[in-house]
Amino acid sequence: MSKINKELNKGILNSLIGKYSLYLLQITSLSILARLFTPEDFGTLAALQVLILFFQLLATSGLAPAIIHQEIITIDQRNGIFTATLIIGISLSVLFIYLTPLLANWLNLTHVSLLTYVLALNVLFSAIAMLPLASLQKDTQFIIIGKAEIFAEIIALIVCILLYFFGFGVVALAVKLLITPVGRFVFYYRFSVLTELGQAKFGTKISSIVPLFAVAKFQLGFNILNFFSRNLDTLLVAKYFGVTTVGFYEKTYQLMRYPLQLFTFAINPALQPVLTRYKSQPDMIFTAYYQLAYKLGVLGILTATIMFWYAGDIIFILFGSQWLAASELLKILALSIPVQMVLSSTGGLYQAMGATKQMFYCGVFSSIVNVSAIMFGVYTGEMTVLCTSLVVAFIINYFQCFYVLHHSVFKIKKIKHFIVLSFLVLLCLVNLLFTSSNDMPHESFNYLTSFYNIANIVLPLMLIAASAFIFHMKRKVKS
Template sequence: MKNEFKSGIFFTAIAQYSTVVVQLILNMVLSRLLTPEQIGIVTTVQVLILFFQLLTGTAIAPAIVQNKELKPEDYGVIFNYTILIGVITSLFFGVVGGFTLSTIFNDPIYIPISWSMSLIILTAAMNQVPNGILSKEKRFKAISLRLAGASIISGVMGITAALMHAGIYSLVITFTMIEAIILVLNLRLVDIKVTRSMHLGPMKKIFSFVKYQTSFLLLNYFYRNFDNLLVSKFFGAKPLGNYSRSYQLLSLPITVFLSVVNPVLQPILAEHEKNVPLIRDTYLKISQILAFIAIPVSVFFSLNAEPIIYLLFGNQWGGAVVPLKFLSLSIWAQMLAQMMPAIWQARNLVRIQSFNGIVSLGTICISIIVGISFGSIDTVAIAVSISYIINFIISGSLLMNRALEGKFRLIVRNLIKPFILGILLYAVLYFTQDFTNILNSFVTLLVRGSIWLALIVVFLYFSGDLKNIKQLVKNNE
């Protein structure tokens, strides 16, 4: 398990970091060529696209990983169903989605944008079976190279289109092509037995897992996109563009770390489904390391929202600064909470996970409505940040009690020192802000980042946690 985990982390990190770099460069270029309103339009379509993707079977890949009874011939049958569902759903989205959005927002641009992006639904559906097979076989190197290659190619295509004045369609090209390229590579990497059969046997084997996992993903979708939907409806495309840019930056550190850990956790821990002490210890060890990363990152992003926004996106995105300040305070809670689904899946407790999703939906949606009622995206950001912290406490308690046979205080114990470090960082960086505001955003972030990193290293060294973290990583079996 130790070697598999290290190998998986290594290759997944290569792919995810390549993807993050490409996306960051793409966003930096497009944010200077496109307006907040244009990006807000594409974001609105993306929100609806994500919903339809969930309906086409996003839960199939983890179901394949978890199920021990599937045979090679079953994969071809399931693949046939993903094609059928993908075709029907993408056509439905092209017809109904575009018309609905154009009617709601009184803008015909949503119709061609929706048709253009409907290909994402079909290709994402068709990717589920090969994705599941690759993960189940722990072919992390192949998964990583595939994702990195698709990200780079689609990113280059998007930037090229933007420089050729494709406007809003440069974003559409980027988002559409990445899934299409992954599909082509998947079909070369995975040998799926071709069959005309549509018998229900293979689907029945994964139905229970898919049903509960899909219900959780739908609940997760609503509470993670409810703010975007309401901001778009009540405030318009431009405020949504600013809000989505701030949320996108908030998601960056979460993606950087969790996209490396989560894809590896479930395939490996699924083989130890009944070994609760092993899964609990693994979760606590990894969450402790993540806490020492996530809490300092929350502090840095919150205190440096302005130079980060202006450096990456330019001065026209000033409206995203305040939302990023408040949203960043929840980075640590979101990072630790988003690690939990992999544990639920590894324990094959997706039914309880769905209940957790219902609680999360209620908590976060109520907070968003409160934030909207105060009339600005800034208050929405405050409400969202608070709700994610509350959600982490509720979800962590449920996970420890129902899946890991432990108490929430075990998680709290892991957070004491990281929070002390976070308070120290906040105090030092806050009171030195005026002295470190030098020349331009880049130099300012460089100086503040150096102080931030030095304080972290010194704290971890003198507290003994640097040595402990190294030992945890070394001995993680």
């Protein structure tokens, strides 16, 4: 095994341990809250959360990848950057307070004044957490990051449940969104003292943040375009279909993205720090990445197939019977999982090669495609059409993204790896040739049957995967 593969596998393993622990806790948290709050509660917060996510995006400004990419950062520069993030966070929090009532009025949402002030603090703490988090990521301290996120999630969940029983309603959900970034900042900041960059203090050299924008500007542009193309659907569904429908849609989309979080988002933090060390050897990075992409493609197919055939059972187990209306949407969106898993992993590749400009252009293209798909779905007035349009958009974006990687970033004309990968990620579309035999009336679902249905397919797959892993390890020992 090459040195880059060893370092990549080590970084990915550490990232997976931390992220998987967090995702298990988040799924448990979501299952509990979905039984306490209504689809309308989640829909109201989902609509406002689009604005929160946008301001969080502006607050970090793509600076974390720029810090990781930077080889040397002095103490004065570090402290100046930290102070700059505080100023950015305060400014954006004030702007958030001003703009949220306008968005709420456009979406016909009422009683959101208290939510506005609670969520504004979310923006502030997300901003100042950027530098401590980047310092941990730069040193590949993913276990520590995982611990910080788990502690913050547990505290937020406990407070949310307590506030719910005290009668705070949807405000309890908003407070959870506030406590999570506050808790993460406290833990990131505490543990950042162990990193090479060190624990940041307030400094006067605020201009130190300016050079980082040379790397971050295209990253920021890409993130903004990607944000609107991925979140416009939530706003338009809330506007034209109502907050209850957006509650179902948001939960469906969130459930579809969990496999991405488990397999792709969990390893992404490890990609850039490790691959950046080999940026002068693009052929080595290219080969190492495709070995990873094949694995993601296979995992995506298995996950998509399970979610397609057992969408109702999965939703019933995780969220309860009041969410079963979302199962048809989940079946459609599940078909995009393999494509999205591979596509989402390319960000670290672009960043490692310093190709944020090309990534930005990809973002422009994908934004146009995604927005067109969303507008078409909203125009038809059918949620199933909207979801189908998004699946097609993701497939188009996949082909365009890898064309740019081959042609402009690596300048490699060989497409053998790409053909094999494309076959893998599109294989799950075969599910469409069959009619699901698992469609049942909502009142027919029960936990015993649902667990049996899922275990019937998951356990054999786990057995096959374990056997393949043991066989691989034996071959590795012999060699």
